[in-house]
Amino acid sequence: xxxxxxxxxxxxxxxxxxxxxxxxxxxxxxxxxxxxxxxxxxxxxxxxxxxxxxxxxxxxxxxxxxxxxxxxxxxxxxxxxxxxxxxxxxxxxxxxxxxxxxxxxxxxxxxxxxxxxxxxxxxxxxxxxxxxxxxxxxxxxxxxxxxxxxxxxxxxxxxxxxxxxxxxxxxxxxxxxxxxxxxxxxxxxxxxxxxxxxxxxxxxxxxxxxxxxxxxxxxxxxxxxxxxxxxxxxxxxxxxxxxxxxxxxxxxxxxxxxxxxxxxxxxxxxxxxxxxxxxxxxxxxxxxxxxxxxxxxxxxxxxxxxxxxxxxxxxxxxxxxxxxxxxxxxxxxxxxxxxxxxxxxxxxxxxxx
Numbered sequence: 001x002x003x004x005x006x007x008x009x010x011x012x013x014x015x016x017x018x019x020x021x022x023x024x025x026x027x028x029x030x031x032x033x034x035x036x037x038x039x040x041x042x043x044x045x046x047x048x049x050x051x052x053x054x055x056x057x058x059x060x061x062x063x064x065x066x067x068x069x070x071x072x073x074x075x076x077x078x079x080x081x082x083x084x085x086x087x088x089x090x091x092x093x094x095x096x097x098x099x100x101x102x103x104x105x106x107x108x109x110x111x112x113x114x115x116x117x118x119x120x121x122x123x124x125x126x127x128x129x130x131x132x133x134x135x136x137x138x139x140x141x142x143x144x145x146x147x148x149x150x151x152x153x154x155x156x157x158x159x160x161x162x163x164x165x166x167x168x169x170x171x172x173x174x175x176x177x178x179x180x181x182x183x184x185x186x187x188x189x190x191x192x193x194x195x196x197x198x199x200x201x202x203x204x205x206x207x208x209x210x211x212x213x214x215x216x217x218x219x220x221x222x223x224x225x226x227x228x229x230x231x232x233x234x235x236x237x238x239x240x241x242x243x244x245x246x247x248x249x250x251x252x253x254x255x256x257x258x259x260x261x262x263x264x265x266x267x268x269x270x271x272x273x274x275x276x277x278x279x280x281x282x283x284x285x286x287x288x289x290x291x292x293x294x295x296x297x298x299x300x301x302x303x304x305x306x307x308x309x310x311x312x313x314x315x316x317x318x319x320x321x322x323x324x325x326x327x328x329x330x331x332x333x334x335x336x337x338x339x340x341x342x343x344x345x346x347x348x349x350x351x352x353x
Contacts, residue, residue, distance in 0.1 A: 001193075017029075017059075019037075019059050019063065020062075020066060021037070021040065021041065021045075021066075022041055022045065022047060022062060022065055022066050022069055023041075023045045023047075023066075023074070024044070024045070026040065028040070030058050030062070031153060034052065034053065034058070036084060038052055042090075043290050045091075046088060046089065046090045046091060047090070047091045047092075047093065048077075048090055048091070048092045048093065049093045049094075050092065050093060050094035050095065051094075055104055055107065055108070056104075056107040056108045056110070056111040057107045057111060060107060061103060061104070061107060064103055065093065068099075074091055075091075077094075078091040078092065078093060078158075078193075079091070079092065079097075080083040080092075090344060094102065095254070105350070106332070108220060109220050109221070109335065112162055112163075112217060112220045113217075113281075114161060115162055116162040116217055116323045117278075117279065117280070119141075119161075119162065119163075119164055120139075120140075120141065120159075120279065121139075122139065122140070123138055123139055124137075125137065125138060125140050125143065125165075127141060127143065127168060129143075129146065129151075130147070130168070130171060130172055130175060131146050131147070131150075131151040131153065132150065132151070133215065134146070140158070140161075141158035141161075142158075142161065143164075144158040144161060144164070145158060145170075151203065152203050153181075153203045153204070154203060154204040154205075155204070155205060156205070156216065157346060159346060159348075159349065160215065160216055160217050160218055160346075161215055161217070162214075162215060162216070162220075163214060163215055164215070166215070167212075167215045175190075175193070178190065178193050179193075179200050180193060180196060180197055180200075181197060181202060181203060181204065181205065182197070182200070182202035182203075182204055182205065182206050183200075183202060183206070184206075206306050220236075221335060221336050221337070242343060243255055243258050243343040243344050243347060244344065245258060245261060245262055245265075245266075245284065246262060246266075246268070246270075246286065246289045246290065246344065247262065247265075247266045247268065247289075247312060247315065247321055248265070248266075248292065248294070248312055249306075249308075250265075255344070255347035255350050255351055256350070256351060256352050257350055258344075259271065261320075266315070266316065266321040267321055268321045268322070270351060271351050271352065273322075273323045274323070277326070279348065279349070280335070281326065281329075281330055282348050283334075283348065284329050284330055284331065284334035284335065285323065285329050285333065285334075286342070286344055286345055286348070287329075287334040287335070287336065287337050287338055287342075287345075288324075288328070288329035288334045289329075290337070290338035290339060290342065291334075291338045293308070293311065294339075296310075296311050296339055297311070298311065298314060298315055298320050299315070299320065299321075299322075299324060300315070300320040300322055300324050301318075301320060306337070
């Protein structure tokens with residue numbers, strides 16, 4: 001039987017402002033009164049929102065659908081379900097609707113990116129090290145590097161992690177309960193646990209454990225996508241990635257050597273060109289260039305060519321190895337990498353002038 005969802009706490013990101021109902025002028029504070037809002041739309045408008053308490057920024061979610069319903073009748077946009085006992089039709093907003101699925105994913109992605117940007121720049125992070133007496137203060141990525149370099153604890157590439165505080169808290173609970181980080185087997189004392197983790201090389205996260213998916217930014221890029229993290233955990237610190245030039249097939253293990261190549265061969269000084277961009281604009285620029293080159297299209301004039309050599313010659317001859325207008329690539333679609341595990345993206349913050 002359908003009915004309004006009931007729960008104790010809403011995990012939305014809405015602020016204190018009131019949000020207007022989907023179909024009428026009534027307004028609700030979705031942060032404090034979400035159950036009342038859900039009851040209202042169920043009783044008065046026969047609308048059900050699937051898993052409303054798990055929607056990131058439900059205020060924007062409601063605004064999106066309210067605008068849609070203002071343009072077209074709800075009957076044309078949302079499938080109705082008839083309850084046999086009453087013969088009443090209820091309109092169900094769920095991820096079975098492609099528009100709804102894409103909207104939820106975008107809100108989830110935006111929330112993750114906002115959090116990751118905060119964690120990437122925040123220098124006030126404080127914690128006691130899980131494996132030594134160090135009282136750490138600084139950036140989260142530096143603490144992750146400390147765990148890796150000093151204790152051989154492998155959580156993955158620091159620049160791919162998100163919701164780090166949550167992750168560290170979970171690992172601390174495991175260790176306090178004398179559970180192995182990898183296999184989660186329980187031991188009688190801390191010394192035996194540490195010995196087990198060292199001998200079995202279990203100072204890492206099990207890549208098959210889906211609980212940890214939420215802590216890796218790559219998993220948010222596409223809906224229903226689960227990245228194979230085995231390489232991320234196993235040897236991310238020990239194995240050097242091969243990084244490919246943005247304009248040709250040359251590759252190098254050193255991002256700064258590769259950037260010198262791009263500057264001398266393609267007249268594209270990545271550092272100078274992008275130093276006024278924020279981190280995510282640089283990500284989108286790289287993904288845009290990758291897509292254009294993959295499609296054999298000039299990044300500046302959009303001209304198409306038969307092969308990569310002709311494209312490269314064109315951009316060299318007319319000086320089109322240049323950054324286009326920011327509006328061209330600063331689009332949500334370019335959050336997504338053209339090539340899976342594009343190593344260039346991993347080293348954006350390691351590029352020197």
